[in-house]
Amino acid sequence: MTLTSRLTMRATVRRFSATGADPDGHATGSWDTHEIPCWLFHPGPSEETHGEDVNALVDELRMLVGYEGDIVAGDEVTMVTDLSGATIESRTLKVTGLRRRGDGHIGISHRAVSLQAISSGLASEAVS
Numbered sequence: 001m002t003l004t005s006r007l008t009m010r011a012t013v014r015r016f017s018a019t020g021a022d023p024d025g026h027a028t029g030s031w032d033t034h035e036i037p038c039w040l041f042h043p044g045p046s047e048e049t050h051g052e053d054v055n056a057l058v059d060e061l062r063m064l065v066g067y068e069g070d071i072v073a074g075d076e077v078t079m080v081t082d083l084s085g086a087t088i089e090s091r092t093l094k095v096t097g098l099r100r101r102g103d104g105h106i107g108i109s110h111r112a113v114s115l116q117a118i119s120s121g122l123a124s125e126a127v128s
Contacts, residue, residue, distance in 0.1 A: 007037035009088055011063065012079045013071050033078070036069040038113075040080045040089055061093060061115040071113060073098060091117045 013036055018029040040063045063080075065071055073095050080089040093115040 007039050007064065007066065008083055009038050009040055010035050010081050010083075011038040011040070011065070011071075011077045012081075014076045014078050015072070015074075034070060036065055036071060038069070038080065039064040040115075061089075061117070063113040063115055065113060067100070071095060071098070077115060093117055 012033060014031050014033050016027070016029055016031055018027040020028050022028050040061065042061060063077070071077075075095045077089075077093040077095065079087060081087055094117075095113055096116050097114040099112045099114075
């Protein structure tokens with residue numbers, strides 16, 4: 001059995017395609033969205049940091065995808081659902097790194113994706 005049969009979640013991946021710049025030098029373009037099979041997990045506990053003015057919750061997330069999964073560093077994962085369509089993760093997650101594992105022919109044939117939460121998911125569509 002390969003890993004692909006165990007990827008029982010679906011990630012909605014969003015990628016910005018720049019086509020130019022506005023008069024202020026900000027990139028213009030469009031967001032392309034597609035879905036890929038995945039498995040999202042938390043390899044360790046969340047850490048909470050307190051300061052005088054800032055409280056931060058650091059949530060380390062990892063996702064496994066097949067070699068053929070169309071995802072690159074800089075993409076955003078806007079939602080992860082299970083096979084029934086129930087939401088597993090609704091925060092917007094930034095892809096911060098990818099690491100290839102295995103040789104494509106054995107049970108660990110996947111890429112490990114590092115993710116960082118960049119929103120609570122409430123206003124994630126405000127960025128365009």
